Amino acid sequence: MAKISVKRSAQSQNDRIAQQNRRLFRKSGLFVMNIIGSPGCGKTSILEYTARHCEGRFAVIVGDVKTALDADRILSLDITAVPIETGGGCHLSAQMIKDVLPKLDLDSLDFLFIENVGNLVCPSTFDIGEDVKVGVLSVPEGDEKVRKYPALFLRTEVVFINKIDLLPHCPYDIARVRQDCRKARASVKVFEVSAKDGTGFEPWLEFLRQHRQRC
Amino acid sequence: MHELSLSDSLVRVALETPGVREGNLRALNVHVGALSSASASALSFCLALVLEQRGLKDVKVNLVEAPARARCRCGHDYSPKRLWDGCPKCGGFDRETTDGQDVTLDSVEVEDGED
Numbered sequence: 001m002a003k004i005s006v007k008r009s010a011q012s013q014n015d016r017i018a019q020q021n022r023r024l025f026r027k028s029g030l031f032v033m034n035i036i037g038s039p040g041c042g043k044t045s046i047l048e049y050t051a052r053h054c055e056g057r058f059a060v061i062v063g064d065v066k067t068a069l070d071a072d073r074i075l076s077l078d079i080t081a082v083p084i085e086t087g088g089g090c091h092l093s094a095q096m097i098k099d100v101l102p103k104l105d106l107d108s109l110d111f112l113f114i115e116n117v118g119n120l121v122c123p124s125t126f127d128i129g130e131d132v133k134v135g136v137l138s139v140p141e142g143d144e145k146v147r148k149y150p151a152l153f154l155r156t157e158v159v160f161i162n163k164i165d166l167l168p169h170c171p172y173d174i175a176r177v178r179q180d181c182r183k184a185r186a187s188v189k190v191f192e193v194s195a196k197d198g199t200g201f202e203p204w205l206e207f208l209r210q211h212r213q214r215c
Numbered sequence: 216m217h218e219l220s221l222s223d224s225l226v227r228v229a230l231e232t233p234g235v236r237e238g239n240l241r242a243l244n245v246h247v248g249a250l251s252s253a254s255a256s257a258l259s260f261c262l263a264l265v266l267e268q269r270g271l272k273d274v275k276v277n278l279v280e281a282p283a284r285a286r287c288r289c290g291h292d293y294s295p296k297r298l299w300d301g302c303p304k305c306g307g308f309d310r311e312t313t314d315g316q317d318v319t320l321d322s323v324e325v326e327d328g329e330d
Binding site: 001002003004005006007008009010011012013014089090091093121122124125126147150151154183184185186 | 217222225228229232233234241252297299320323325
């Protein structure tokens, strides 16, 4: 029996394709965000609000285990939306993104939003070529999510706390969540919003304006 | 259950390694990083499944937990056991992790003398 040294990460193939995607995005001057959160936290609702108010040109890739329902919601706003049905898969991989890129005219866009499968665990460790990971929390889920799912929040540059209109009805220590987010990543931008009534979105839209100018 | 994707990738990486073929592969030695967010028991289950599907059910899998190494922004070197373990000196999380973040195929064992 002979031993052969390998020392390669299980993620090495995914990482290689993610880097190819990233090079393509950079070439087109695109700012790409990987949106990650639990099922029902409001990822699509945040994108719908953004679609109505963002000045930049953007498209959305929407990952779902089954159906293209979320992609249809974005399409109904006249925004290009490409669905990826993972058929049971718990996260989007760099290869899945690469496979749908021919459906998009990258040079005509400022932003690409990639809505990952609703899951706080698996998507956090798969690079898909994004510039930033965006974590989405929501008030009814409880205020311990950052501590319970550090794999995501140690990697997120942007965090939304959505459904703040429900704060009067839910025991939720928003200061603690904010503090946990900063503990996990000191430079994180936290946006406290209600996608239902539009509260709190101006700083997010300003964030997008700044990144559009940089691209 | 991203362990299934990781398992599939580990087997592919093994078979891409020069000198390794389906016919001579006997064992996979896998390091599971302490901060990898992968469950060793789920990996073990999924690797067995992937190997069986490829007709390689006799390939042995050895999983070893690999400790993490990190350097905090304050300069302190430490070994976080879990992701939510801050620096023991300053309590911070702003760190550069050098080891223990990944699931890695450390080595493979192959049968001698086959060609």
